Amino acid sequence: MAATDTRAQIVEAADQLFYERGFEHTSFADIAAQVQISRGNFYYHFRTKDEILDAVIRQRLENTQAMLDDWEAEGAGPAERITSFIQILIVNQSKIMAFGCPVGTLTSELAKLGHPSQAGAAGLFSLFRHWLARQFALMGHEAADADRLALHLLARSQGVATLASALRDPAFVEGEVQEMCSWLAAQTSSCLQ
Amino acid sequence: MAATDTRAQIVEAADQLFYERGFEHTSFADIAAQVQISRGNFYYHFRTKDEILDAVIRQRLENTQAMLDDWEAEGAGPAERITSFIQILIVNQSKIMAFGCPVGTLTSELAKLGHPSQAGAAGLFSLFRHWLARQFALMGHEAADADRLALHLLARSQGVATLASALRDPAFVEGEVQEMCSWLAAQTSSCLQ
């Protein structure tokens, strides 16, 4: 097996396990078992657990950016793109009800640990924030307003994710998503005036 | 020192440390150091770490209920009481920006651990949910609607807390709190019609 493959597999497994079990509660042994390599083999690819975390965060940043680029490339308008964002709550509903939002829960955990990579994880929020702000700007909102709306929507989806994993009630998630879509429509019409 | 005092001190220290560092990242040694008792002394008061967690959750349930009862006892109307709830985000702003919401972060962590006490921790949400729903009902909303509004407000405050600890931006928190108050006012007037 090529080294790059092994490395990629480690990052992939760590990404998944950090999400499902949390960073601290995931051990080298857990990742090794998932990838089916020996625990000692880690040292060749990653010297410390923090290095794995950094690699995971970097991969998430890349994947998220790619997803946002895809949405941007689609022909639809900014409002439809924002709807794609809101719909993540539906698309990933079962995982979110089990483990919460991957971005929110990781930053929360790292904040409590006082971990140096917390800023990096928070960068995932920035990606969404600026992408959403650009969409709102395209809808006709001025910069400061667009950023405010972006943060507002980000916060609401975070709240839905947190409560979804506590309540495990699909109807709640669907209801809140619908309300967010209505809210989005209101932001649209307020610009057409 | 009386045994009940020691026990209360352990629960108090554990409560604080579970919030600031997370349940898993807090060790017996950490709590013992905080309370200044020997590590071995724990076994007399609590047989397992899970027992401490249960005691912490029980205390939080009692404290929360007491806080809600206090708000209820105050002479103001339901809208003012709901405002008290929203204002927690301001009152506890610095702690929330550092460690997030104690309820949301604990339930998230326990969900990832697959911990049996997750349901107990989620009970904290139920306390707020039903209290808020009662306030909305007093404002004239019918039961199903009141519950929906309660969950909506709960989710929004959760989202603000999560994003607050990631961004650490007081202006964002204050802006969102103001928007929630405006939203609350709209719910009020919609009932007066």
Added chain:
DNA sequence: GACTTTCTCGGACAATTGTCCTAATCACGA
């Protein structure tokens, strides 16, 4: 086929974890 670099294995390491036991200390009534 020989050689060198890249990669992997199994195990060792000190530290820390939650758990548990025993002996000593305390408070307090008889």
Added chain:
DNA sequence: TCGTGATTAGGACAATTGTCCGAGAAAGTC
């Protein structure tokens, strides 16, 4: 003052943690 039960201290325990080493297998080059 003695004795009894409640409380505490200190340390032992097996298991697990992240980290690291050295021997060897695999892969690629000449």
